[in-house]
Amino acid sequence: MPDSSIPVPPCAEFNSSRGIIPEILDYAGEIRAWRRRIHAQPELCYEEFATADFVTEKLAEWGIPLHRGLGKTGVVGIIKSGTSPKAIGLRADMDALPIHEQNRFPHASIYPGKMHACGHDGHTAMLLAAARYLAKQRNFDGTIYLIFQPAEEGGGGGDAMIRDGLFDRFPMQAVFGMHNWPGLPTGSFAVSPGPVMASLNTFRILVNGKGCHAALPHLGLDPTPVAAQIILALQTILTRNLNPLDAGLISVTMMHIGEATNVIAECCELAGTVRTFSGELLDMIEARMAAIVRHTCLAHGMEGHFELTRSYPPTVNHAESVAVSRQVMAGIVGNEQVFDQQPTMGAEDFAFMLQRVPGSYCFIGNGDGGHRVPDHGAGPCTLHNASYDFNDDILPLGASYWVRLAENCLAPA
Missing domain, CATH: 3.40.630.10 (Zn peptidases)
Structure with a gap:
């Protein structure tokens, strides 16, 4: 570690006429x-x-x-x-x-x-x-x-x-x-x-439903509308939980679901980024995102998984x-x-x-x-x-x- 006994160098008088060397x-x-x-x-x-x-x-x-x-x-x-x-x-x-x-x-x-x-x-x-x-x-x-x-x-x-x-x-x-x-x-x-x-953080959300024939949706649990609800609900964190004087960002940038037009998929995956200027704000956003995923999925009889990876601090x-x-x-x-x-x-x-x-x-x-x-x-x-x-x-x-x-x-x- 640096020697803390040596102070940060102070400003010296600077010759404003120097310009580019x-x-x-x-x-x-x-x-x-x-x-x-x-x-x-x-x-x-x-x-x-x-x-x-x-x-x-x-x-x-x-x-x-x-x-x-x-x-x-x-x-x-x-x-x-x-x-x-x-x-x-x-x-x-x-x-x-x-x-x-x-x-x-x-x-x-x-x-x-x-x-x-x-x-x-x-x-x-x-x-x-x-x-x-x-x-x-x-x-x-x-x-x-x-x-x-x-x-x-x-x-x-x-x-x-x-x-x-x-x-x-x-x-x-x-x-x-x-x-x-x-x-x-x-x-x-x-x-x-x-x-x-800002800080750089990435998230991944899994909505686990039950696949079935697209013509028989009552026999399965469709993760698609649940994922859509989660995407919209995440923005309420910024508009209703975040102090309007603070700055934060949640962007869902990827949505992976399904492979055929006549099949309701088993699972939907969402991913994206969260940006903040403070660790405290990131803690709040992470907690609210986890709660929204969990309870939205439970309300529809499904399981949801959420994880946030913190990459760079502010x-x-x-x-x-x-x-x-x-x-x-x-x-x-x-x-x-x-x-x-x-x-x-x-x-x-x-x-x-x-x-x-x-x-x-x-x-x-x-x-x-x-x-x-x-x-x-x-x-x-x-x-x-x-x-x-x-x-x-x-x-x-x-x-x-x-x-x-x-x-x-x-x-x-």
Whole structure:
């Protein structure tokens, strides 16, 4: 565990005239090439071997010591300067999604059914660019841990790295994450204290009836109308049990029943997701869902089974770390381009890191999609869309944020 006797690094005075670091702009073309190489060779959860090899190759080229294998394919680089015991972590995710890319430009995915549709290629490239600068200049006093994380997209790679000893082997007083955000203007950031992304939870419901001939329904127990009643009743949890000032979501996304038009099925299966910003609210929703399933089924002489799997907790930013992030952002792009972060029901496994170490998770504007080169797909440039592409114009900006954040947190006494 981190040494709790070392305080979270305070904000230092920040020179607002610095802007994007000129040296990083000088090699912007290389950063773009790294990003597009990673984009063309996407790898899914815990399969990021080639991506980890590339990260390792670049860190070694710049003389940065590293460790591999945390969370199976994770990489941690270590940059030290001076004698201070203070340390921070900068995290980028590396994995892609099981989506067939619709873009046809030269750096499109070479692997059918795999695509960097969430911008993790850009996240990795920005942290690499920052690592190159930090390793050369070392204008800080302390230790920077570069965390290249696998399996964010549902695989819980952040938690896997923690269980493999991330914070025990590399103790740090703060950890920071960043995600590109389509729709947020290019050249801007957003960050706020408190919950900014929801918990990720999945549920499964089984309604067990009695199959029979569809023309003789009185001889069986039809699970279909019972499942329909359950679907509608689940929404009353949000409208009648949830405080209107709180936020929660229940989405039934799958319904599996039957195989023939003249057969009443034996069983109906429902599945979906629950999202909340607090554990207490999730506890209430889980209890009410279980009660609705059980009693609705009993009312029709059937058995019902309900289970909820809790995958990711809410992503909750720490106020002191957010203050550091906002000051650094304002020094680069100006106060008017640093926005309040609107909480989203999307989920992020950086939440596990923030449960263990103070820190902040911010958004960097990816623009509205106008940056895409010709031959992109016909769809929008939104996350998890087959026509998405990361905005290469923001690579130097994101790298500059990482550098100035590290220098600010680890400023010499």
